[in-house]
Amino acid sequence: MDNKEISPNQNSRSRLFRPPWKYREGFIVALALMLLGFAIEAVTPQPGISIPSFPFNMYAGMAFVTTIVFLHLFYRDMHMVRWLSTIPSAVSAICLIVLLTILMGVFEQDRPDAGGIHGAIGLTHMKNAWVFLLAQLYLLVSLGLAILKRAFPFRKKNTGFLLNHLGLWIVIAGGSLGTGDLQRYRMDLYEDEPVWYAYDSQSNYYEMPFALELINFDIEEYPPQLAIVDSHTGRLTDDSQRPLPYIEAGKTTQLMEWTIHIDEFYPMALPENGRVAYSEEKGAPPYARVRVANNNTGETHEGWISCGSFMYDTKLLWLDGRNVLVMTLPEPRRYLSNVIALTPREDPRELVIEVNKPPKVAGWRLYQLSYNQAMGKWSDVSVIEAVRDPWLPVVYAGIIMLFAGAAYIFWIGKEIKDEGPVTEP
Amino acid sequence: MFADYTNFPFYATIVSGTWLIGALLIWATVFMIRPVSGKSKLGAILDASSVVRTPAGRVTGIAGNVMVIGGLLVFGYYLTFLWLGLGRAPMRTLGETRLWYSFFLGLIGYVTYLRWNYKWFLVYSVLMAVLFMMINLISPENFSKTLMPALQSPWFVPHVIVYIFAYALLGAASLVAVYGLWLEYFRTFRMKLLQLADNLVYIGFAFLTLGLLFGAVWAKEAWGHYWTWDPKETWAFITWMMYLIYMHFRYFHPKKIRTPLWVLALAFVILLIAWFGVNYLPSAQSSVHVYS
Ligand code: HEM
Numbered sequence: 001m002d003n004k005e006i007s008p009n010q011n012s013r014s015r016l017f018r019p020p021w022k023y024r025e026g027f028i029v030a031l032a033l034m035l036l037g038f039a040i041e042a043v044t045p046q047p048g049i050s051i052p053s054f055p056f057n058m059y060a061g062m063a064f065v066t067t068i069v070f071l072h073l074f075y076r077d078m079h080m081v082r083w084l085s086t087i088p089s090a091v092s093a094i095c096l097i098v099l100l101t102i103l104m105g106v107f108e109q110d111r112p113d114a115g116g117i118h119g120a121i122g123l124t125h126m127k128n129a130w131v132f133l134l135a136q137l138y139l140l141v142s143l144g145l146a147i148l149k150r151a152f153p154f155r156k157k158n159t160g161f162l163l164n165h166l167g168l169w170i171v172i173a174g175g176s177l178g179t180g181d182l183q184r185y186r187m188d189l190y191e192d193e194p195v196w197y198a199y200d201s202q203s204n205y206y207e208m209p210f211a212l213e214l215i216n217f218d219i220e221e222y223p224p225q226l227a228i229v230d231s232h233t234g235r236l237t238d239d240s241q242r243p244l245p246y247i248e249a250g251k252t253t254q255l256m257e258w259t260i261h262i263d264e265f266y267p268m269a270l271p272e273n274g275r276v277a278y279s280e281e282k283g284a285p286p287y288a289r290v291r292v293a294n295n296n297t298g299e300t301h302e303g304w305i306s307c308g309s310f311m312y313d314t315k316l317l318w319l320d321g322r323n324v325l326v327m328t329l330p331e332p333r334r335y336l337s338n339v340i341a342l343t344p345r346e347d348p349r350e351l352v353i354e355v356n357k358p359p360k361v362a363g364w365r366l367y368q369l370s371y372n373q374a375m376g377k378w379s380d381v382s383v384i385e386a387v388r389d390p391w392l393p394v395v396y397a398g399i400i401m402l403f404a405g406a407a408y409i410f411w412i413g414k415e416i417k418d419e420g421p422v423t424e425p
Numbered sequence: 426m427f428a429d430y431t432n433f434p435f436y437a438t439i440v441s442g443t444w445l446i447g448a449l450l451i452w453a454t455v456f457m458i459r460p461v462s463g464k465s466k467l468g469a470i471l472d473a474s475s476v477v478r479t480p481a482g483r484v485t486g487i488a489g490n491v492m493v494i495g496g497l498l499v500f501g502y503y504l505t506f507l508w509l510g511l512g513r514a515p516m517r518t519l520g521e522t523r524l525w526y527s528f529f530l531g532l533i534g535y536v537t538y539l540r541w542n543y544k545w546f547l548v549y550s551v552l553m554a555v556l557f558m559m560i561n562l563i564s565p566e567n568f569s570k571t572l573m574p575a576l577q578s579p580w581f582v583p584h585v586i587v588y589i590f591a592y593a594l595l596g597a598a599s600l601v602a603v604y605g606l607w608l609e610y611f612r613t614f615r616m617k618l619l620q621l622a623d624n625l626v627y628i629g630f631a632f633l634t635l636g637l638l639f640g641a642v643w644a645k646e647a648w649g650h651y652w653t654w655d656p657k658e659t660w661a662f663i664t665w666m667m668y669l670i671y672m673h674f675r676y677f678h679p680k681k682i683r684t685p686l687w688v689l690a691l692a693f694v695i696l697l698i699a700w701f702g703v704n705y706l707p708s709a710q711s712s713v714h715v716y717s
Binding site: 086087088090091094095097098101102104105109126127175184355356358365367385387389392395399402403405406407409410411413414 | 540541578620623624627628630631632634635638641642645646647648649651652654656659660662663666667669670673674676677
């Protein structure tokens, strides 16, 4: 690999760990860390290592930063410390992370009890395996020393470098340490019942600093669609994958050889004395009154169709001996829970918890997670995930620096250095 | 003077027309040059820094720029009135989402061209933008087509757009690398080529980083975690790391040729796995990124 570079010390090629250290030493360090990680994992009883919670994760972080600063201040003339801040060390750390990530992609994850040799050395739970932790530490030491080397004395031309590297350092370190304080619990809410308790994936219960009371859960839906189904196969008669027409009152549309006119449409309705009328009752499905004419034969049909609901049957319209006109189940547009949040200190507050729009209560973000799917929008239960992540601002600070770093790279590109005469082979 | 915002075909025709013609005019100026002494015409085309444009080239370039800017203005006008007319951000349906793809593909493509003078890139951006507009024209039904709730996020559009750009630039860099390998093994390699690859990688990598970050922020907003190491994310991360290796290696060994070229070619293979391959991995069945 090195054959084109003029090394100041040619015979170092044969003597490992003699200065100057280069890639070989880097890969040996990475390999050693990997074996060490596997070994620790194998001898420790529980799978992986979990990051401690506050304040111990903060102490660990401070100790780590102090160590790196200490190395930089007092030992930077030591060959190994200087080498740690160079590209060969960085590249070996990145390669180790890449290797472990590939292994993570190959082995099924989150199965620490899967057994086998790969389970014993941590490949089944890479995210918190010892080997992954050591690899991250190696990367962070290398990255940290490179940052310190460039940051003091500060020079303007290093801005881009610092934004990218410090931003990444903060994201990795903050993200990892933050898992120690990340709380992620579920709350099952039933209508008109304040709930103060949440449970985790092992079904341990916790009292929350707030209560949620479900007013109602709702699914806003897109209009249902019209489809013609072959009653023999149960599939769409027209398999061209063309988009199906949405049902709207007054619309005329064409499906294969049938012209369909929609006279009336109710998103929620129930049959009543032979007619269909708008209804807000529980389980009331959408209904549409349609008139269909076959373009070839002139044959006409008319009637009410409905996709039904968990309480009511579907209504179809037979077009001939084989084909039926059906209404598809409407697709969801928004899932939302209307809740009242109660906290000891503040007044009760009405909130909407919606997918992609998690509100915040007492430092917890609330995510719409699930509902009773059989009952659909009439579900009387809503499952909320409550997440508390006090390290969020730290990680976001790093992310913002990375954003700025990316913009910098886009705009400045590679600053062409004076590379001297180009050697061509 | 202009038709109302519901007349999308009208605007789409104007914008597609001005963008396509404008981009092609700009691209045509590549050939309207007078080589500086001692350079072949092909050499001059590959190395835009050492050419002199003919007067015809200059006029063509200006005309092209005017058309592209005109298209941008018309599109911006349309989007503004669509937004006002609907009384909400037009970001709810797949069709509306595609409008934003088109607009930002054109805009960022043009900014990138202004900054880096890659004329092919402008043509590519405009073609992609027009493609998205055509999809909306051919199946207007899609305008009201459903967008699943998890995708109804302001992060969705930027996330996809920057990936489209990153793939194009990094793909181009890898083409350069393959060409470079051929020159290196069978002809004579010129260092200029690696500098071109570097620049493409730097810009592409910036977009790739933005894509990763938009994705992480979005995941945090939608599900409460930045990163779940699902297969798509895992491979996206590996791809990102491969380009990091290339950039750092190049910085440290500016004179080496073969290793960076091979790394760059390999990185693109990984990128293709991240893009297409993952959907076929058995472990991807639960991925949030596999849309049918
Ligand atoms: C966001 C990701 C990253 C970007 C965009 C990035 C970019 C760069 C660039 C452009 C340089 C050249 C220095 C310059 O032009 O001023 C550089 C140098 C360097 N990078 Fe990175 N890098 C990233 C991540 C990393 C990582 C993960 C490491 C791992 C430890 C690392 C370690 C280094 C080192 C050691 C140098 C050389 C510093 C020196 O010799 O002064 N970088 N990086």
